[in-house]
Amino acid sequence: MVASTLPVEYIRALLPEIGLLVLAGLVLGLDLFSSEVSRQRWLGWVVAAGSLGIAGLSLAFAYPVASPRLLWGGALRLDEVGFVFRMLFLAGVGLTALFAMQVKDLAGKGEFFALLLFSALGFSLMASAADMVMLFLAIETASIPLYVLAGFYLRDIRSAEAGLKYVLFGAVASATLLYGLSLLYGMGGTTRLYDLEAALRQAQAPLEMVAVALFLVLVGFGFKVAAVPFHFWAPDVYEGAPTPVTGYLSTASKAAGFAVLLRFLIGVFAEQTAFWTLLIGILATASMLVGNYLALVQSNAKRLLAYSSIAQAGYILIGVAAGTPLGATGAVYYLIAYLVTNLAAFGILTVVEQVLGSSDLKALEGLQQRSAPLALAMLAALLSLGGIPPFAGFIAKLLVFGSAVEAGQIWLAFVGVFNSIIALYYYLVVLRTIYRFTPGVEPISEIKPAWRLALGICVVGIVLIGVWIAPWYSWAGSVARVLWVY
Amino acid sequence: MGHEMLNAWLYIGLFTLVAAALPAIAIFLAGLLSPRKPNPIKDATYECGVETVGPAWTQLRVQYYLFALAFLIFDVESVLLFPWAVAYQQLPLFAIVEAIIFLAILVGGLFYAWRKGALNWQ
Amino acid sequence: MPLMYYLGLSAFMFTIGILGVLLRRNPLVVFMALELMFNAANLAFVAFAAFHKVLDGEIFVFFVITTAAAEVAIGLALIIAIFRTKHSVDIDQMSELKG
Numbered sequence A: 001m002v003a004s005t006l007p008v009e010y011i012r013a014l015l016p017e018i019g020l021l022v023l024a025g026l027v028l029g030l031d032l033f034s035s036e037v038s039r040q041r042w043l044g045w046v047v048a049a050g051s052l053g054i055a056g057l058s059l060a061f062a063y064p065v066a067s068p069r070l071l072w073g074g075a076l077r078l079d080e081v082g083f084v085f086r087m088l089f090l091a092g093v094g095l096t097a098l099f100a101m102q103v104k105d106l107a108g109k110g111e112f113f114a115l116l117l118f119s120a121l122g123f124s125l126m127a128s129a130a131d132m133v134m135l136f137l138a139i140e141t142a143s144i145p146l147y148v149l150a151g152f153y154l155r156d157i158r159s160a161e162a163g164l165k166y167v168l169f170g171a172v173a174s175a176t177l178l179y180g181l182s183l184l185y186g187m188g189g190t191t192r193l194y195d196l197e198a199a200l201r202q203a204q205a206p207l208e209m210v211a212v213a214l215f216l217v218l219v220g221f222g223f224k225v226a227a228v229p230f231h232f233w234a235p236d237v238y239e240g241a242p243t244p245v246t247g248y249l250s251t252a253s254k255a256a257g258f259a260v261l262l263r264f265l266i267g268v269f270a271e272q273t274a275f276w277t278l279l280i281g282i283l284a285t286a287s288m289l290v291g292n293y294l295a296l297v298q299s300n301a302k303r304l305l306a307y308s309s310i311a312q313a314g315y316i317l318i319g320v321a322a323g324t325p326l327g328a329t330g331a332v333y334y335l336i337a338y339l340v341t342n343l344a345a346f347g348i349l350t351v352v353e354q355v356l357g358s359s360d361l362k363a364l365e366g367l368q369q370r371s372a373p374l375a376l377a378m379l380a381a382l383l384s385l386g387g388i389p390p391f392a393g394f395i396a397k398l399l400v401f402g403s404a405v406e407a408g409q410i411w412l413a414f415v416g417v418f419n420s421i422i423a424l425y426y427y428l429v430v431l432r433t434i435y436r437f438t439p440g441v442e443p444i445s446e447i448k449p450a451w452r453l454a455l456g457i458c459v460v461g462i463v464l465i466g467v468w469i470a471p472w473y474s475w476a477g478s479v480a481r482v483l484w485v486y
Numbered sequence B: 001m002g003h004e005m006l007n008a009w010l011y012i013g014l015f016t017l018v019a020a021a022l023p024a025i026a027i028f029l030a031g032l033l034s035p036r037k038p039n040p041i042k043d044a045t046y047e048c049g050v051e052t053v054g055p056a057w058t059q060l061r062v063q064y065y066l067f068a069l070a071f072l073i074f075d076v077e078s079v080l081l082f083p084w085a086v087a088y089q090q091l092p093l094f095a096i097v098e099a100i101i102f103l104a105i106l107v108g109g110l111f112y113a114w115r116k117g118a119l120n121w122q
Numbered sequence C: 001m002p003l004m005y006y007l008g009l010s011a012f013m014f015t016i017g018i019l020g021v022l023l024r025r026n027p028l029v030v031f032m033a034l035e036l037m038f039n040a041a042n043l044a045f046v047a048f049a050a051f052h053k054v055l056d057g058e059i060f061v062f063f064v065i066t067t068a069a070a071e072v073a074i075g076l077a078l079i080i081a082i083f084r085t086k087h088s089v090d091i092d093q094m095s096e097l098k099g
Helices: A008-013 A016-035 A034-060 A079-100 A110-128 A132-150 A157-188 A195-200 A208-223 A231-238 A243-268 A270-295 A302-324 A325-356 A374-386 A392-406 A411-433 A449-467 A470-483 B004-035 B062-086 B092-116 C003-023 C027-052 C054-087
Strands: A067-072 A077-078
Touching: A008 A016, A008 A067, A008 A077, A016 B092, A034 A079, A034 A302, A034 A449, A077 A079, A077 A110, A077 A270, A077 A449, A079 A110, A079 A243, A079 A325, A079 A449, A079 A470, A110 A132, A110 A243, A110 C003, A132 A157, A132 A243, A132 C054, A157 A195, A157 A208, A157 A231, A157 B004, A157 C003, A157 C054, A195 A243, A208 A243, A208 A302, A231 A243, A231 A302, A243 A270, A243 A302, A243 A325, A243 A470, A270 A302, A270 A411, A302 A325, A302 A392, A302 A411, A302 A449, A325 A374, A325 A392, A325 A449, A374 A392, A374 A411, A374 A449, A392 A411, A392 A449, A392 C027, B062 B092, C003 C027, C003 C054, C027 C054
Parallel strands: none
Antiparallel strands: A067 A077
16 A cells, blocks of 8 residues: 655656656647647657656656665565666657658657657566566556557558467567466465565475466567567567557567566576576577578568567677676676667668669669668668677677676577577678669658658767777666665 | 265266256157148248348458457467466566566557558558 | 465466477467466465465455456457467467577
């Protein structure tokens, strides 16, 4: 039961969420009471500026100073995990809004931006949830708007199909997760994540039942991060969804999945570490192999990036599989780097799709002649995805592979390096399409200011995260440290 | 499992058997005893005494489904008010305020749907 | 009644649900199978709540019911949208996205 007077601490713990809710309400209000023309011009800027403002407010007031605290009746934990991931989601939502506001069919749609904000609200709560009920509700709050966003172009059969597939797979995953949670609740007798570990130990829960529960829960989280073998939805949904949504799905949604995965595995299944590190290692290997192998044969750029993002989930899982603070640091650093990188890649695809009306690899031919800055941004994004210095992806890969070696899982590091080389091949093939001289292409006359700003931020981010490591590393490190504080 | 419990299960089992047997016997006897003289008028579909028009599998207008969806959401949300109503007598003021906020959000949703024209019958 | 009965029924429901999702081709039936999966978990929660004599599990069930309804509502809305353009909702025919 919540006390009837609210201490400041309670509000602080929810500051970004309250901000997102207010912003979403504002957007819905604007949607009802302003003209189509002014909405098309301003709505995206309102969302981007709003999320920047919320991020600023959280930095100023919501930075967790003391040791982790459970608030709101144990539903939320005010700690660095929640904080860093919230910053990530706010960045994701702001950049996505900038990309979406120049897309013809999305710009004036208030509900589009409101749904985007609601899903970010869900992600934030996922990252700080410390109770099963809160966790499940947060996952649903994040997923349900995403289902609608994926099927947002209702008249476009491909988008509607993508939405329906996402709902079907998503609902199966959350039902499975829920069943796993019910088993854990049954064995431990509590819904609090941080009491569960001790409760399981005290009740001497049978090992096989814990393993079944762990497996069921992993299905749910594996779906969210699109790891093989729970990846079937990803290519179809990524291809059918509006391109800015795809960028958002592949970055923010994945990050949220990893936030809960890390918290759950380390907090609840501490006793079974040896078991889940092996399981996650297998998932990582499968994700990298399947993702990279299938990416090689794609002819659609969105699909190619979809398979590439499955493979990227595999690299991040290497960090999780290490089961050490260094591994968690690497995973979080990877997620930060991956956010700006993949948003840049999908942002460029958004631009190309708007101008040329296609997202095939063919549409990228001669991009260098169409617009040199755009081609340069794609170069940075793809090389960062491939793990080439001085871009962000290099440090991220270095950290996760290093953590695997440190944890004694040299085979995993080896598989990772091997896969990075395969992946580099198809990234370079795309780059060759972009930079090869193609006769008869016309330059793109104008790249909209919002796009320029968003792409600029992404590219600066890619370089900055790859060169100036200290601040990001210390953020990721603080997340990893606090994960092991019960 | 105690002896008494076994007894209770036995009753349920017997009850199920009897419940299944009674209508089966009735239908069987009716089929055995009743005279059978079919003609086209007798075999026609009975629909409130009026002659039927068209096949039974017609397509409903899509508006029905949209209303049904809106109804479904608001209907199911009321589940959350149920425990609140049961414990109403012993609740602190804060819980009342919470319920009012919850209802305000629902009303906001209804208002949004109305302004967007989702409730218009086109 | 022993806890095991409820858990057995719940596991049985969950299995039927999974099989329904995997084998049926009509999305409406798939959604029914999904409800079965959600309700299997709900049954387990209620049974465990009664067993442990803590109410958390029963509260959880209220939330699950509402979110499951929201999820299904979205699914049905998308089915209507697809039916309007394609006049069919067979899952096997949803092949616009492939490669």
